[in-house]
Amino acid sequence: MNLEIKNLSKTYANGVKALQDVSLSIGKGMFGLLGQNGAGKSTLMRTIATLQDGDSGSITFNGIDVLKQPEELRKVLGYLPQEFGVYPNVSAEELLLHIADMKGIVNKNERKEIVSELLNRVNLYDVRKKHLDGYSGGMKQRFGIAQALMGNPQLIIVDEPTAGLDPMERNRFYNLLSEIGENTVVILSTHIVEDVSTLCNDMAIIGNGKVLMKGKPDEIEEALQGKVFELPIEKSELPEYEEKYKVISQRFYMGRMMITVVADDFPSGEFSGKAPTLEDAYFNLLFDQKKAELV
């Protein structure tokens, strides 16, 4: 079970290069796709999900040429888009039954069973008869998750799936996803670094339509071992440190600004060493990309 993306490029009519020669090989399990807003994540997701054509390149999944045989991929696809709506005047159960039908589940009893199962899974069973226009944002998101898991998806694409979910629901969803990910390919697109680091066994960072880095989260973190340092400073001192060091991020801690610096050697005595996180690796990568753009 493998998704192969080779040299995929896409340029929009307005000249924006959404994807530039993207190549990825994604196997069974959870695959995290990290990137800033506008990095090209959603374009890539939509292209894999057969909703958009690429200009060049190829995508294959288990022998299915996704760009040429979209109808074949759709039979094994579960897709949760970043933003989606629902029909206002139908209930969650009705719409899920309809989607089950569309996904090729021909037996009525099976449809009912799977829909009940999914509604329970996403905690919507009790409100299954209510019209979807009465649902809150989080409930709609859970409905979206349910529909994405419907049937027998071998490739699940979830684009920013936890937006609008409270912490409890978020946990429930990730547990569910991890469970499913044991036997399927799951692509999780997000800009929440923590989600990728805790869930995914493989990942890629994408920026300006290019794959900036790919690998396992722990390997990516490991690459910065002994190179990440932090220091509490006054806010007014930031420009000075930025000039002297590679400040990849700053945050406030106990009322003071804490900067994170990447350096091959210990910057100075005032800094303290820090165990690298995926977030540090991500910010480091963005820093390098920004710098390269300026050059």
Added chain:
Amino acid sequence: MTASILKHEIKNRFSHWSIFLLYGLLIFQGIWYTKGTFDYYVNEDLLMNAAAVFYKNLAGGGILLIIIVAVLTGPILFKEIQHKTGQWLFTNPIDEKKFFLGRFFAAFSINSFVALGYIIGMLLVPYSGIGDSHQFGDAPFGQLMHGYFFLLLPNLLLLTSLVFFALVYFKKMAAGYLAVIITVIAFLLMQTTAESSGATPFLMIADPFGYVAVDNAIDFLSVEERNFGYLKFTNYLLYNRLFWVGLSVLLIFSAYRKFSFKGFLKTDNKGKSDKVANAIGNSVEKTNVITSENLTFEFGLKECFKKLFSLSILEIKNVVRPSGFKVILGIVVLMNILQNLLWNASYYIGPTEPLTFTMTQFRLSYGIFIMILLMVWSVELFFKDRTVNFWQIADALPVPVWTITLSRFIAMSVVAFILAFTFMCSGIFVQTITGGTSLIDLKLYAYDILGYNWGWLTYVLQISLVFFIAGLTKNRIATHIISVGILFITILSFELGLAEQTIYAFAAVPGLEDYSEVSGYGIWTMAAKWYFLMWALLGACFILTGIWFWQRGSKSSLSSFSIFNKQLSWAGKISLAFLLIGFVATKLHIINEVNGKGNFELSETEEHEQADYEKKYSYLKSYVHPKYKMLDLKFDFYPDERKAVYIAEITLSNNYSSDTLYLNWSDFIDVQKLSIAGKELSPIFQDTDLKISAYLISNKSDSVLNVTIQAQKQYIGFTQGGEDPQPDLMFNGSFGSIKDFLPTIGYDYDRELNENRKRADYGLPKLTSRMASLDDSIALSQDAFSPDADWVKGKIEISTIENQTVIAPGNFIKSCSEKGRTYSIFEILKPQPFNWYLGSAEYGKAELVSNDVTLEIYHDPKHLFNVELYKEAATKAIQFVSESFGEFPSQQIRIYEIPYYQKPFYSFPNAIAISEKEGWYAKTDAMKERAYIYQTVSSQIIKQWIQSHISVANVQGADMLRVALPEALALTFVEKELGKDATDIMLKKKSDKYAKDKNSEANQEPALIYADGADYLEANKGAVEIFKLIKQLGINEFIQSIYTWNLAQSCNVTFLSLIEHLRFSHNEMKVENFEKK
């Protein structure tokens, strides 16, 4: 603050490029509507940029302006909900009432400014190229501004207030649109009702735009006033303005009071928090994982069809579940019931029996709105995935595009069916509660409301067009605009006469407005089948193309238009090609049947031919031609084939030894033999385009010529357009003049172009009169009923199919049946005017003998409603004639009900024909309707006497004797039989009719002694003036005067001679009213 909001909104709106587009549209509308309104008034002296034309435009508002107002107004307030900006904007220190007023004034100001585009369009008419310079006067700025302030601005105030009221109370944009739609429907309801039954005080006040009152006021203006006058805002027009402005103020005041930031943003959250709590707290946890392995998946073609069905059901629910649908359906049903119960009841002459065809009229009056409604719903459903942003999920499902899209098309077709079926049920309901259960005609309901006659199948075709446009544009708003735009442009093009052929009106079939209770849809039934086939093929092409190009995912538009796009399979693409070929082939077949076989001509071509005829052959007017003198006719009707076969033995008088016989033929006549004294004639000249031929008369010295014509007339193919149902040969209800079958000799006056405005277009001199002057010696020698005939006698042997009865002039001698046909013989023993008619139809018959006269009434078998009343009126009228004039001219009189396609009344030897709409199915309990039946029947009976005693010269004033005199005598009869009140009703009806129609006189209205055949003049003003004379003299004295005058005449008489006789014999008589205009 209010001023600041106002300024911001106006600046915001007018800095957007779309404002120029709106101005462009409104300028176009201003020019377009001016042309349409101008064409509505036929008077030759009316200017194209007349003040009245502009007043009418401004009152109507125009559909584009109304759409623009509907689209612009709502968002000015609703955008805070739509874009959720209210949630932060309303937290600012803003006075909510001032905010509301600011937005309201901004909306009203924007609408008022935008509407100026309409005014600009009207001002640009002289430069638009739609008329010649002589058709324009100085621009009536003052009147335009007057109309703008008193008509357009109050209407804009009403619409703006309504939208704001609806938004504040319902907090839904749809409520605003609905408010505008209901107002427009109310306006159209009043307008169409006023058109069919006259402008009543209720209609003039209840019309929200004041259009009916303006139209009515303009009707009473002279041409001069129409061109340059200021419309007086008095009476009902004033009341109308006051009422609607008052209502607008009330609405906005109520909305102002109600509006608050909290209230406006508050949504119906009832139960939502409970749901969330329930969802978290009470869900049943299951531990088993999703057992996908055990599921059965199928994706075959069979499954797709099954899904098509289940999807369609879901989509239907999507449309019908929202309360908006139920509200609209409720309103439409209510309007349908009201229309059938209140307004349709007043058809033609007054209250009408609840016939099925009056119930199905709703589909015509409101068809355009039903279609717009369905189009809007269709677009919303087709783009629903996009609108609610569900498309990314839906488009990634393993279902082919055709299944998803077709299910929506089917769903909309079912919704359309629900709507149509509701109309049918409403009609049946109304018929039942009004005692018309026996009149329920399910077949007609099915044909009209569920079929393609502007019914359900028409809706389905329109939905297919929307589907196609949605597939092409892939844009919801563009689909809305283009779909409705195509519908509007089509309808208005036909209304304005820019298009005349049904092949240019998608989904329309010929004759949809032309139902006759006697003839049904006649030839239109055959035509409609072919047109529907053509549109159905095109509709199928639309559906396949729509599927082909439908947007799935976010594909670029170019790739989706590729021929290799797989959304439509190759089998589908090949089917599309075949369907297109089928469409083109059907269209070519229709063009051949309609145009190729000569069944239809554009009005411009017809006018051109008329002008050509006059230019080429008016010299024939100065010749004296042979005339019909005697006719022996053998005539066979074949209604099923729309054919007549006949042999005419004609005796012509040739007192002036003409050496050439000029014959004008009607279309579709195939002359198999033409001879004089047995000698076959060949034409020395033949104009096949204008259908006139000339033959040399070898024995010109003979004063009598015996001509034999053996011919056949048969309509082949079918026609389009409601003007020409070819009524002389129909499947049932044939009725035609003898001249539809036999040639007119010499110059055919009926083929002249009569309207001066059009005459000028074709370079013909203006007519000072439509009839020859009183000193025209040739015209004086002609009989007014038939200038090419003396009074004629003869014999008619006529046959038709067994279940039909023939109509013919003369005394009925006998009839017999043989081989499925009925043969009848009629004789005209004494010479009579040659205004003879022939016909054939299925009839029921009522008979009685009164005053030695056998009276027979032939009515449509279903129309027994007023037969007794006709009998009563006719019997008394015969008695009246017998008593007043001496002996009734014949021993037989037959009254026939005929289809409404031709004139309302005909009177010819021994026979009277009355159009079906002149009372046969009217409710005649009230005096008004009874008086009308008495008046119309007696006037035709009196004509029988006049026609057989007075030989009227073919000059000015002829219709004062042929029409006005019998009408006036009928008024005295009505007074005698029904009393003064009844006569007063009829006198008022005639005065009103004259006052209204005189201003639509195409040329100049003549004095009555010079009356030249204008329908409105002689029958109304002429009859009333003669009635006054009768009252002055007394009926007996008047009739005695007619006798003495007529006896004193040695040749054809004129009305002038009657007036002179009256003046001479009765010094005290006041006859000056006949001499002044």
